[in-house]
Amino acid sequence: MNSSGHNPSVPLQQMSVIKRRLTYMMVLVFITFPFIYLKVNPLEILTAYPSIVSFFGENFFPPDFSGFKNYVPLIIETLLFAVVGTYISAILAFILGLAMSENINPIALVRWLVRTFSSLVRNIPVLVWASLLVYIFGIGSMVGLLALILATLGFLTRSYAETIDDIADTKLEALKANGASPIQVIVNGLMPEFIPSWVNWTLFSFEINIRASAILGMVGAGGIGIMIQTNIRLFKYQEALALIITLVILILLTEFAVTKIRKAIL
Amino acid sequence: MERKIQLTDSKSLLRKILMGAGSLVLFSASVLLLNLDLATFVSRAKEAGSVLQHFLQLDLTDLAEIMSELFLSVTIAFAALIGGTLFSLIFAVFGAENITPHRYLSYFIKGFISIIRAIPSLVWILMIVASMGFGTISGLIGLIFPTVGYLGKSFISSIEEVPEDVIEAMKATGASKIQIITEGVFPCVSNMFLSWIAIRVESNVAESISLGIVGAGGIGTLLTRAIGSYDYPKISTIILMIFVTMLALEIVVNRIKTVTK
DSSP states (O other), X not given: OOOOTTOOOOOSXXXXXXXXXXXXXXXXXXXXXXXXXXXXXXXXXXXXXXXXXXXXXXXXXXXXXXXHHHHHHHHHHHHHHHHHHHHHHHHHHHHHHHXXXXXXXXXXXXXXXXXXXXXXXXXXXXXXXXXXXXHHHOSSHHXXXXXXXXXXXXXXXXXXXXXXXXXXXXXXXXXXXXXXXXXXXXXXXIHHHHHHHHHHHHHHHHHHHHHTHHHHHHTTOOSHHHHHXXXXXXXXXXXXXXXXHHHHHHHHHHHHHHHHHXXXXX | OOOOOOSSOHHHHHHHHHHHHHHHHHHHHHHXXXXXXXXXXXXXXXXXXXXXXXXXXXXXXXXXXXXXXXXXXXXXXXXXXXXHHXXXXXXXXXXXXXXXXXXXXXXXXXXHHHHHHHSOHHHHHHHHHHHHOXXXXXXXXXXXXXXXXXXXXXXXXXXXXSOHHHHHHHHHTTOOHHHIIIIIIHHHHHHXXXXXXXXXXXXXXXXXXXXXXXXXXXXXXXXXXXXXXXXXXXXXXXHHHHHHHHHHHHHHHHHHHHHHO
């Protein structure tokens, strides 16, 4: 492949030169197009960082923890929202997952309906859902809870249905052949196999729900998120930073605890 | 002559009942402590039916505007993905423990990335908007942070999974540090990197749309405006277009994931 005879190097890649060049060209177009379309100079992004950092240093530092006593109820509220949201979405998603699974639910129409619903919930961003819910129901904690449930329901339903189908393919045939009733198949055949992944996914969605407290703020439902937003709007950056640090610690602790629980149970 | 054979022994049954009861108590206690505004919600829900009816129509007159704003959102998401990938690659090369120039640098980068990850994207965007004002660039920069948070961590863990023998063998042949990375490590992880990037496409587009709702431009801003002016058909059209875009992305990404596996 190398035309110059003086250089006996063996090319490492095995793709043909034309194909390789074509790929490079496509990648290059793909990379440059967004910046050309947005009329943004990539260097501008790089040069923006120092000014952001200095703005942070001047306005957000040092964090003002003087109101920390008032944060405690907010932290508790965030945790409570996450617990309730996780419970409801885990149970709903399990029922929907059963209804979506080909091996459990024989009615094709219902399966299709659930599949469409799950795809609709999953593929419309949570914040869009949240602003729609606020529009329909007004601001409030119920709307916040609904938004939290929707944040995890879509992907949980799909994951549960996939897991259930995996189990059903291999394990449930034998039970059915033994003459077990559908309920026995689910309770004695499916559940014991399913619980580990149920726990796993549920812990994962708890983590997401803690993070989503920022979204709760958007719909005025309470928790830490709303206070971060309010403080930034009021230019009280130092208090906002204190709240952000609190949220980060809460999220890191949750991550840590979830990993521990996962190791202990599974 | 009939005798019932117990399928589950009583000890594990007791454990199950206890766990069930425990989780029930936790749930009801949390619900009670939250003091949800259920009554107001129910009363509003009764009127919701008539509101929902308004949504059952589409308005295609502004389709061109909707499409161009949607395209803007998607482009911002991709630009942030490209920027974020670049930063993540740099972080990964210096942060993965098996190829880092110094162990403490690796710890530092990993800690930095986990802090970036812990801050929700919405908070990043609020902070960037506070310092730079609204606009495409601030949206783009705000979106780069969560991208780096996700890709940086994934890249590092992929590189750390590269078997030690590969690096060892290359060192033995006298390859330089850069050669080890470009010829030894990257070929091992490139498919995994591609699939991480593909997975991130979906979240980036979703977040770019959400960022518009906060006010940084794109389809989200259009949606907020339509909601503000009670333009039901337009709201439905925008949401339908968002859904179609996200669904198409999901299908493409799943394709890529199975191909790169």
